[in-house]
Amino acid sequence: xxxxxxxxxxxxxxxxxxxxxxxxxxxxxxxxxxxxxxxxxxx
Amino acid sequence: xxxxxxxxxxxxxxxxxxxxxxxxxxxxxxxxxxxxxxxxxxxxxxxxxxxxxxxxxxxxxxxxxxxxxxxxxxxxxxxxxxxxxxxxxxxxxxxxxxxxxxxxxxxxxxxxxxxxxxxxxxxxxxxxxxxxxxxxxxxxxxxxxxxxxxxxxxxxxxxxxxxxxxxxxxxxxxxxxxxxxxxxxxxxxxxxxxxxxxxxxxxxxxxxxxxxxxxxxxxxxxxxxxxxxxxxxxxxxxx
Numbered sequence: 180x181x182x183x184x185x186x187x188x189x190x191x192x193x194x195x196x197x198x199x200x201x202x203x204x205x206x207x208x209x210x211x212x213x214x215x216x217x218x219x220x221x222x
Numbered sequence: 223x224x225x226x227x228x229x230x231x232x233x234x235x236x237x238x239x240x241x242x243x244x245x246x247x248x249x250x251x252x253x254x255x256x257x258x259x260x261x262x263x264x265x266x267x268x269x270x271x272x273x274x275x276x277x278x279x280x281x282x283x284x285x286x287x288x289x290x291x292x293x294x295x296x297x298x299x300x301x302x303x304x305x306x307x308x309x310x311x312x313x314x315x316x317x318x319x320x321x322x323x324x325x326x327x328x329x330x331x332x333x334x335x336x337x338x339x340x341x342x343x344x345x346x347x348x349x350x351x352x353x354x355x356x357x358x359x360x361x362x363x364x365x366x367x368x369x370x371x372x373x374x375x376x377x378x379x380x381x382x383x384x385x386x387x388x389x390x391x392x393x394x395x396x397x398x399x400x401x402x403x404x405x406x407x408x409x410x411x412x413x414x415x416x417x418x419x420x421x422x423x424x425x426x427x428x429x430x431x432x433x434x435x436x437x438x439x440x441x442x443x444x445x446x447x448x449x450x451x452x453x454x455x456x457x458x459x460x461x
Binding site: 185193199205214 | 277
């Protein structure tokens with residue numbers, strides 16, 4: 180059995196999952212902080 | 223710990239720390255993953271599949287450490303009513319759930335060529351799956367409490383009770399000797415893995431941990447900004 184497809188799949192899932200998590204958290208942070216700053220400027 | 227109960231003081235630390243955690247995490251992860259994939263020799267028994275170790279072990283560690291963090295935040299919330307503890311618990315949960323899921327997925331992929339099966343109802347695998355379900359339950363409960371304007375005490379109690387699963391995961395390989403191998407790395411007792419295979423592991427372990435920390439800080443900052451936004455909105459509509 181060729182082991183490389185298993186190794187590549189495992190790395191793909193780990194790195195893809197971590198990248199998605201980071202992207203989602205960063206987007207949530209930027210969106211919330213921008214929203215709070217915009218309201219602060221308006222009021 | 224109590225010094226950071228003040229959100230303004232916490233943000234003073236969190237704003238620069240987010241970037242540091244992210245970039246240092248990526249800097250450590252890059253050589254660790256490269257070394258694990260291309261530099262270390264194949265294992266005499268498992269061959270090339272041993273390379274999954276460098277992502278599977280950090281994911282397992284972070285899945286468990288995440289719940290330990292939730293339990294600590296829950297304790298701080300129940301005992302000291304630490305104002306940031308509920309926010310910390312809610313921020314840790316998605317990161318912990320992601321790494322628990324990565325641990326299960328990479329373990330299953332590793333199991334196919336080494337054990338000949340994708341899944342077995344073994345003590346370690348089952349207790350780790352239960353941890354993932356606990357995370358999903360905690361996320362659901364905490365977000366429902368937040369939407370109803372609750373103080374998050376139910377989620378905190380759930381976080382504390384769920385910590386019972388952590389020693390079960392840890393000792394499962396000793397209590398039920400089935401498919402999953404026993405402990406091969408210990409903080410106090412050294413390692414049974416050859417040093418030429420082991421060296422990328424600390425890099426990926428610390429690298430993924432710093433990225434985990436960056437995610438938690440980002441989500442805590444998002445929650446604090448949302449709370450600030452809602453408070454300002456209430457104040458401006460009252461005026």
